[in-house]
């Protein structure tokens with residue numbers, strides 16, 4: 001299959017530029033498009049064949065449900081069996097934006113799209129290209145991240161092409177995405193609102209709107225993950241992984257740098273190509289041939305923004321062993337560490 005690449009202005013896409021992509025997705029084809037979190041791989045959410053194509057293109061297990069993207073709240077009412085008050089409150093506060101809500105579905109959304117579940121994940125993205133594309137298509141768009149299953153999520157159209165060129169109909173290039181980590185997922189289908197995947201919208205932000213919010217114990221740490229299965233099926237799979245071997249070194253900053261430098265020297269002596277993920281603040285303290293700067297601790301969002309791009313860059317450089325500091329930053333730190341721990345296969349060293 002030949003994949004068409006469409007370039008658009010990320011702030012103000014012209015309708016004419018989106019026309020071909022709209023025609024493709026309305027006819028059951030697959031279109032990757034930018035959102036404020038990561039690039040999504042879209043197909044018609046009400047067409048089970050389109051969902052099957054998404055699973056096939058990504059190599060994604062078909063019991064790992066897709067998020068349904070909408071551009072107007074009335075579309076949510078069309079696909080759920082009831083709209084809880086908390087869903088209205090959260091939509092008022094955070095939509096359009098990087099929040100996904102899990103709600104009981106009705107018959108309009110096929111089980112293929114929800115991986116066999118009776119609930120559906122719904123999000124209203126804020127990215128101008130995603131919004132205009134949804135509006136012109138006038139359908140609900142099922143869209144998981146536009147990467148090969150198991151690889152780091154794509155934050156540029158080039159990342160999408162690396163994984164999916166020749167496997168999907170179209171890629172809309174709207175430049176680099178803003179946040180760089182997938183949406184926060186909150187389950188409103190039963191009991192207390194529960195975070196199933198941390199993201200830019202954190203627990204405190206949600207609690208200001210709906211009161212107490214739980215966190216699925218399955219996503220918090222390795223021990224919990226072994227005992228309690230995470231509720232979001234996707235969080236159970238190995239994910240976000242670079243090709244090399246990543247280890248997180250945790251502890252007091254100077255000790256961490258010292259330990260990473262020691263490990264780098266040891267690996268180098270053993271003939272490995274080694275890389276370090278550093279921050280603006282720490283980069284000059286490392287001794288290593290490949291040091292990639294992820295962002296600045298004084299701007300924690302920069303770290304989230306660059307994480308997946310850095311993991312892909314290490315792959316390109318053919319790095320076999322990588323070390324990183326931990327990033328338990330105040331606002332988006334839980335989301336960063338959730339992804340980083342998965343990328344590292346939960347390999348951590350405490351100093």
Ligand code: AMP
Nearest residue numbers: 065119120121144145182232233234235
């Ligand atoms: P992605 O779109 O690639 O970020 O993946 C979507 C995430 O949402 C995966 O982790 C899914 O398991 C999760 N998800 C989608 N639908 C549901 C649902 N109905 N219940 C729980 N988790 C869901």
Ligand code: MG
Nearest residue numbers: 144145153182
């Ligand atoms: Mg994904």
